[in-house]
Amino acid sequence: MTPAWLGLLVQAGASLVSLSFVWLGWLAVGYCLPVQVGLAVLAAHKLGQPRWWLLIHALFAPAIVLGLWLDLPPWIYLLAFTLAWLLFGRIDRSRVPLYLSNQATLAALEPLLPKGASVLDIGAGTGTVLAALGRRSDLQLTGVEHAWLPWLLGWCRLRLTGRPIAWLRGDMMAVSLQDFDVVYAFLSPAAMPAVWQKARQEMTSGSLLISNTFAVPDVTADRIIEVNDWKGARLHLWRMP
Structure with missing residues (x-):
């Protein structure tokens, strides 16, 4: 399984667990996001994903919530995706971010x-x-x-x-x-x-x-x-x- 697919499964699993806690009454809605983030980061760490993936997991759900709150136009997301592709290429395949030698x-x-x-x-x-x-x-x-x-x-x-x-x-x-x-x-x-x-x-x-x-x-x-x-x-x- 590629790191990207594993990352998506981690996010989906963390979201499902945190929403289940809310549905069962074990967790207040206001705590759903931080719990989801914590579960995603913990699961990624236990599954051996690289450290830079932990940062992605920590920012993924908050970024989605922020985007929904800001009600950004669709072209912003397309622009962000294009810039990321131009900067990092198929990082899901290469698993190599951009590092610069000092x-x-x-x-x-x-x-x-x-x-x-x-x-x-x-x-x-x-x-x-x-x-x-x-x-x-x-x-x-x-x-x-x-x-x-x-x-x-x-x-x-x-x-x-x-x-x-x-x-x-x-x-x-x-x-x-x-x-x-x-x-x-x-x-x-x-x-x-x-x-x-x-x-x-x-x-x-x-x-x-x-x-x-x-x-x-x-x-x-x-x-x-x-x-x-x-x-x-x-x-x-x-x-x-």
């Missing part, structure tokens, strides 16, 4: 890249990493991003660098990893098992997989570098055998 991460990443390396940034967002690495003329840089709005912003940003940086739009899992010395990823816990399997199948011996923040479940990294930023981020490194 300057502390870039400072820690750059010394790890060998001279003349070919580098691929998967889920490259707005091109932050590639724009920073573009200062090194020895690197061959490629990025792939599937969401239209970050891709477009990245395309504009990378054109300004004056460097011949390959900027692809599409599914990161459809891009072959075999021609790259370093693959950098800042994705989500849900995406890492598939990324690891793809890396083991396609990356050549001695090449390097680097993940910002998110480890591969049950696979010990060859090296972990503390970024020392306010989030306590880490770079996880795996050298392909």
Whole structure:
């Protein structure tokens, strides 16, 4: 079951339980919304949904109530959906929200890249990493991003660098990893098992997989570098055998 369908079932179940409490007289109508929110967040946590899904569950029902109270015109919802799709793409499939690498991460990443390396940034967002690495003329840089709005912003940003940086739009899992010395990823816990399997199948011996923040479940990294930023981020490194 996809996370989106699981999320809908969680919301439906929490709503049904809270409304049943009201119908049975166990709960005042005024407490229905906070109980529904609490049940949805608790159920999502118990079912192992990622932390960012907990925030979605916490805001989902209140957002619906607010929209009904404001009596917004239908086109507002269409606009919101369109903007979300442009910004995040098919997040229900990729399970990767938009994360942006900060300057502390870039400072820690750059010394790890060998001279003349070919580098691929998967889920490259707005091109932050590639724009920073573009200062090194020895690197061959490629990025792939599937969401239209970050891709477009990245395309504009990378054109300004004056460097011949390959900027692809599409599914990161459809891009072959075999021609790259370093693959950098800042994705989500849900995406890492598939990324690891793809890396083991396609990356050549001695090449390097680097993940910002998110480890591969049950696979010990060859090296972990503390970024020392306010989030306590880490770079996880795996050298392909």
